Amino acid sequence: MNIKAVPVSKIDFSKYGTYYDMNNPSDNLWSSQGDGWSDIRTKAPIISSEGSLGITHGSPLPCKVSKMERHLHTQEALFCLTDPIVIAIANSGEAKQPLASNIEAVIIQPGEVIVLNKGIWHDACHGINTSVRYYWLAEEYEGEPTEWVDIIGGPIELNT
Numbered sequence: 001m002n003i004k005a006v007p008v009s010k011i012d013f014s015k016y017g018t019y020y021d022m023n024n025p026s027d028n029l030w031s032s033q034g035d036g037w038s039d040i041r042t043k044a045p046i047i048s049s050e051g052s053l054g055i056t057h058g059s060p061l062p063c064k065v066s067k068m069e070r071h072l073h074t075q076e077a078l079f080c081l082t083d084p085i086v087i088a089i090a091n092s093g094e095a096k097q098p099l100a101s102n103i104e105a106v107i108i109q110p111g112e113v114i115v116l117n118k119g120i121w122h123d124a125c126h127g128i129n130t131s132v133r134y135y136w137l138a139e140e141y142e143g144e145p146t147e148w149v150d151i152i153g154g155p156i157e158l159n160t
Helices: none
Strands: 003-004 017-021 027-034 036-044 051-058 062-063 076-079 085-090 101-109 112-116 131-136 156-159
Touching: 003 101, 085 156, 101 112
Parallel strands: 003 156
Antiparallel strands: 017 112, 027 036, 051 131, 062 156, 076 112, 076 131, 085 101
């Protein structure tokens, strides 16, 4: 199955979590400025628990994705910094494995942030034609180790 990534701003992301465009003030963001600086920040905490900051190095597109993970105990925020990132996501409800037919792929541009709800299947982020590093924030919890499981109907091919 071939899945083409689309800009995250072009889909209804609410079925997966929360989308923030930190480049533009909105109802869920505050902005301020001073002499030589400006900033935009969220009005509420970005995840609902204490979080650990991580950094991941992702492979370039196009690529095959055969496994995904999900977190039942925490939300996960993903931060695009200097280069666009692409992530495959699926809301497969209570299914014990992600379903290829439920997978979408989104492109997150610098300054955009997504926060995945608990239970949303996802893979690692990928760069567009080059490897990429990105930050994430989630609660680390030894009682639920990260478990990567096969995609039913997979693997999928991700591209832009």
